[in-house]
Amino acid sequence: MPLGLLALAIGAFGIGLTEFVIMGLLPEVAADFAVTEAAAGWLISGYALSVVVGALLLTAATTRLPRKAVLLSLIVLFIVGNALTALAGDYGVAMIGRIIAALCHGAFFGIGSVVAASLVAPARKAGAIAIMFTGLTAANVLGVPFGTFIGQQFGWRATFWAISGIGVLALIGIAALVPVLRQSGEHISLRSELKAFRSGQVWLSLLVTVLAYGGMFGAFTYIAYTLTEVSGFASGSVPWLLVLFGAGLVVGNWLGGRLADRSIDGTLVFFISALIVVLGLFGLFAGSQPATIVALFLMGGFGFGTVPGLQSRIMIYAGQAPTLASGANIGAFNVGNALGAWTGGLGIAAGLGYTSPIWIGTVITAAALLVMVIAKATAKGSRPAEAAEPAVDESAVAVH
Secondary structure (H helix, E strand, O other), rough: OOHHHHHHHHHHHHHHHHHHHHHOHHHHHHHHHHHHHHHHHHHHHHHHHHHHHHHHHHHHHHEEEEEHHHHHHHHHHHHHHHHHHOOOOOOHHHHHHHHHHHHHHHHHHHHHHHHHHHHOOOOHHHHHHHHHHHHHHHHHHHHHHHHHHHHHHHHHHHHHHHHHHHHHHHHHHHHHHOOOEEEOOOOOOHHHHHHHHOOHHHHHHHHHHHHHHHHHHHHHHHHHHHHHOOOOOHHHHHHHHHHHHHHHHHHHHHHHHHHOOOHHHHHHHHHHHHHEEEEHHHHHHHHHHHHHHHHHHHHHHHHHHHOHHHHHHHHHHHOOHHHHHHHHHHHHHHHHHHHHHHHHHHHOOOOOOHHHHHHHHHEEEEEHHHHHHHHHHHOOOOOOOOOOOOOEEEEEEOOO
16 A cells, blocks of 8 residues: 555544534534534534535645645645634634635545545555545544543543644645655646536536435434434443444445445445435434444445545546546535535424434435436446546656
């Protein structure tokens, strides 16, 4: 395994922790700032929407810049945003900190996915992307439960100080291990990158990403309330229950990457279909603690198992212009995140109870399956764009 993939996974770990850890700390954050559950949830939605902006604008603005330098700059932005969140004296400042940290997210994963794919043979691209996203799954298995525990014991601000420290470690790792990719061949420009969006399959892939991820996060955003208010777990059990969800992410990410290298569309149809079933059963049996334990693991597994395939699919249909499309797909993941948090909050605010986000997520995921089936069927009649090959001379890779 190229050491550069390890460094990218370290960065993914820190960024993933920033995105997800607050879900386990929403009750503490809401109490500290004296806001409602739905308002606290906007710290998640606001982050997700800012990821979209960063994924598109920052990726577009940096298409001609060396990718390693861009990745390092994005990690610095990440550190600044999390430190500001930790220092926030009120809700508004916390939101600003979340927005700043979020701006780096989409561009980092978008550019990082292209770099990761360029470090391995063409047949191993989905697997390489899965390795980078292993940092994201590790954030859920280890970081989110531990971060939630720290926040419950020492205050939620302590968690964000710890995340800032992880950002510093990621900065060092990327500087030392990620290779500098010297571009050759076709000059990368914003105009050439925009050509990717001429493909109808790119747009269908983006829509599937929004809906599939939105369905999972419709259920997961308010999971702390579901676990304590519906399933009857003590609040101190939440961090350890999140370990189950994170373990599912790891298994799903690994299995999804391996299966997607064989059949991307078939893998996506299977995982999305399975997620619908799991969410429906979770909604029915959320009052049962054993059923909830099983559902958490399976929800993470089937939900995150779509990520390598979705990211690989859009890079394939983007052809020789994968960078902006890849960043746009990361933005789409976070549009789904925001959609799930927003619709789930609407269900709670309407008095439908803490299982309503699960049912809303089930409906959104069903829509994702419909779009994926359409994408798969229409893809049969058209030849995919040439598999995405970054304009990189692999013989001219230097480590700095």
